[in-house]
Amino acid sequence: METKDILLVEDDIRDVELTLAALEEYNLANRVVVARDGAEALDYLYRRGAYADRTANHPVIVLLDLHMPKIDGLEVLRQVKRDPVLKIIPIVVLTSSDQDIVESYDLGVNAYVVKPVAFDGFVEAVKQLSLFWILTNEPPPNTIRS
Amino acid sequence: MRKSIRIRLNVAFIGLAIGPLLLVGVILAWQGFATQEQQALKLQREVTRRVATEVTAFFEELENELRFIGKAQQWPELNQNEQYKALRLLISQDVFESLTLLDSQGQEQIHISRLSLLSTELRSRAEADEFVIPYTSGQVYYSPIYFDEVSSEPLTTIAIPLLDLRTGLIDGILVAEVRIKRIWDLIASLEVSEGQSVYIVDAQGRVVAHRNPSVVLRGTHFDLPEQDGIQLGLNGTRVVLAVERAHFRGQEFNIVAEQAVSEALAPAINTVVITVSLVIVALIIASALGFLAVRQIVQPVQAMAATAQAVSAGDLSQRVEITSQDELGILADTFNSMTIQLQTFISSLERQVAERTAQLEASNKELEAFAYSVSHDLRAPLRHIAGFADLLLKHSEGQLDATSLHHLGAIVQSTEQMGRLIDDLLILSRVGRAEMQTRRVALDEIIHKVRGELAPEEEGRHITWEIGPLPPVEADPILLRQVWANLLSNAVKFTAQQEKARIEIGALPIDTESSHVTLFVRDNGVGFDPQYTHKLFGVFQRLHREEEFEGTGVGLATVRRIVERHGGRVWAKGEPDHGATFYFTLRQASEE
DSSP states (O other): OOOOOEEEEOSOHHHHHHHHHHHHTTTOGGGEEEESSHHHHHHHHHTOGGGTTOOSOOOSEEEEOSSOSSSOHHHHHHHHHHSTTGGGSOEEEEESOSTTHHHHHHTTOSEEEEOOSSHHHHHHHHHHHIIIIIIIOOOOTTSSOO | OOOOHHHHHHHHHHHHHHHHHHHHHHHHHHHHHHHHHHHHHHHHHHHHHHHHHHHHHHHHHHHHHHHHHHHOTTGGGSOHHHHHHHHHHHHTTSOEEEEEEEETTSBEEEEEESSSSOOOOOOBOTTSHHHHHHHHHOSOEEOOOEEOTTTOOEEEEEEEEEEOTTTOSEEEEEEEEEETHHHHHHHHTSOOOTTEEEEEEETTSBEEEESSHHHHHTTOBOOOOSSSEEEEOTTSSEEEEEEEEEEETTEEEEEEEEEEHHHHTHHHHHHHHHHHHHHHHHHHHHHHHHHHHHHHHHHHHHHHHHHHHHHHTTOTTOOOOOOOSSHHHHHHHHHHHHHHHHHHHHHHHHHHHHHHHHHHHHHHHHHHHHHHHHHHHHHHHHHHHHHHHHHHHHHTTTTSOHHHHHHHHHHHHHHHHHHHHHHHHHHHHHHHHSOOOOEEEOHHHHHHHHHHHHHHHHTTOOEEEEEOOOOOEEEOHHHHHHHHHHHHHHHHHHTTTOSSEEEEEEEOOOOTTOSEEEEEEEEOSOOOOGGGGGGTTSTTOOSSOTTTSOOOSOHHHHHHHHHHHTTOOEEEEEOTTSOEEEEEEEEBOOOO
């Protein structure tokens, strides 16, 4: 069975497309679940609403945009990092500016990436992220895959 | 020194009091002296007149006495012995020095003197004045005064013709030597005032009578002054003096009365002393009154001056406390209402300024927030364009012709350029919004770090850096770093075409009077046309084409924004192909 263990939270469809294109370079695109706003992301993580019968494990990483309708990224970050079970999931903020960098780290973000304008740069950033958080990093044992 | 109203008023007040007082004093004293002099002179004249009368009376009496003898009917009848007895009776009065009886031939018949009563040696005086003059004229003869050789006493001779009553012819002459000394006693018996003396001077200027005998006996001379008044007296001192000329049968007596000026004018001097004392007392009273009056006037003025100074120094809550209804009260009221108006005016002005500042700050913040979000929101579509162009490039490999590939490349480059532009704009807007935290900053450290960041751009270049001694400045280190980053990256960028680039960093000599230091960055790059200097520091202003030197035209605007926020100034000098120098000023760090 195909593992869906990368949660991409992004409202802009073009950014979704580009992110997937960047991840595709490393054959990671098929592992991605896309949530189009904060509410959907929380539903997925808490297995609520449309995702009430999700069978997949918790994601190994959440790629989180900040400026979104309904519930924004900072709120998602706040709830996840407050949750005793979910808080160990690494969350990487992928955003257009460094405006919220301080607050994000205060809330416990694991990495904060400002998306470069040039696509090459963006691909490079995604590559670094993937290498570290998805392909190299070992999550704490027996906690997420339950 | 500032002359206070108090001192000037005091001086004026005392002056006003003293002037008339002194005038009155001087007039009184002058009048006192004049009056006193007249009175003293009058006193002297009274004395001399009295003495003159008495002297005349003395001689008249003497003459009568002598004449009485001559006129006595029995006289020629008397024998010589009886005549002698009569003469002895006369001489015993101590008035005559000698008495001589001459016959009609001038032959002495009897001669007796005070000391040797009867002389036996009788001689003829037929040639002498005392015989010839009375004998020929039938008048009584007075000789000039002469001094006795032995006693030095002044004497005068009186010769009286004796008539034979039956024949009416001159039968003989009675010659009497009269002792002037008798007049001394007369003078001595006078009641005189303090410092006054009376004496008699004869026609030759000899003092013949004086209360003090030794003055006469030693032959004192006195030149009579032309007129009465204050003259030099017998002792050579200044005296009030009067002379009475008494003539008696050709005999001249000058009776002189004098009184020392110090004595004669004593009452006037007393008056002056009293006047001066009164003036001094009046002076003290006037000063005291003046002081009080001046204080009465000046105190409110001083209070007002103090309040005015306090108000001028900024304490507008001060009020003048004067409740009097006079001009000063009006002045105080006016001043107070002026201060209140000023206070109202200033507080409303302050309120307005505060309101405007708040509005300005709000709109500035809004503007910068707007610039920020615009820049921010522009990035997303830009990223999309760049991303999809790149994807297009990859997916169409081998399917697109050269022109299409070139166009795609242009799209990618343009997006990158726009990305830099937005980044710089974000920095500029952040510079304006960031809270400044100034502290002492060592410039060497910052420049070292900035140069480290520029290292990639320096690769393959030959750049000589000359960094002079730089004083520490007072600045926000993060913002200041942006200034150096922009200026130094410009310097590196615009010297790219130089084979041997030179970049100089330094500080102008410090002006001791200024709190600011001027720093500069000089390069030998392409420079700029001075006529565009004013455009250098504007946003999006570029003096070179993009193909020549890449850049956004925001860097120098950011430099200016930061320097101006620090209270400094920025300017540049340059010539095309002769490099450029960028100057900016910053506050010097205070001594540690």
